Amino acid sequence: MSEALITVLMVHEVGLHARPSVKLTKLAKGFSSQIEMAVAAEGPWIDAKSIVKVMATKAPKDTVLHFRARGDDAQAAVQALADLVASDFEEAKRDAARG
C-alpha cells in the first residue's frame, strides 16, 4: 500500500472534453488503486474512474491536473495518467494528420 501524487499541465487544445475523458477514465480503471483527480491543488478531488465526474470538470486547455492515488499500484497509476495527459491524449499526431 502506497500513496502517490503527481501534477501535469494539460496542453490539449480542446481540454478535457468527451474523448480525452473516456481515455483517462479507461486508463484509471485499469489500476487497482483508488485514484482521484483535481483541477486545483486544494481540490475538490473527484474519482478519476468516474467518467461522469471527470467530464463534469470541463477542464480547459492549460489546466494543471492533479492526480493522487492510494494502493499497491499508486505510483504506476499516477505516472500513467500523467503520461497520457502529457502525450496530449495520444491525439495530437492524428489531429495533425487530419490537418
Next chain:
Amino acid sequence: MSSRVGIVIVSHSPDVARGTAEMVRQMVGEEVPLAHCGGNPDGGLGTSVEKILAAIDEAWSEAGVAILVDLGGAETNSEMAIEMQPPERQGRVVICNAPIVEGAVMAATESWGGATLAQVCGAAEELSAA
C-alpha cells in the same frame, strides 16, 4: 468471453441510433457488446418491439443489458420487449433513465471497465443528477 454489460440504443430515428452507436464505438471501443435500432417497420420514424428484441439478443451478455432510449414510445416498447424476455433474463435487462447519446457513452465506459449492470445504469443516470 464477454462478461461486460451489453448496451442497446433505441431511438425513433435509425440515423440517431446508428450515430449514437458510432460514437460509442469510436470513443469507448469494440469490446463492449453493443446493438442499436430505430425506425418503425415501414422505415419511418418510430420504434418496434421486434427490432428491440433483436437488438437485446445481439447485445446480450450474462452481465445483463442496459437500454438507452429517446422519447416515450421507445421507452414503452422497450418495456414491452423486457417483459417478453425469457424468465432467466428477467431482472438483467433494464432501461437507463438518462439522455440517449451521453448516457450511452457513459454506460459503455462503465461497462468497459467491468462494472455491474446497476453501476452501468448508475453512471448514466448520474448525468441527470449532475
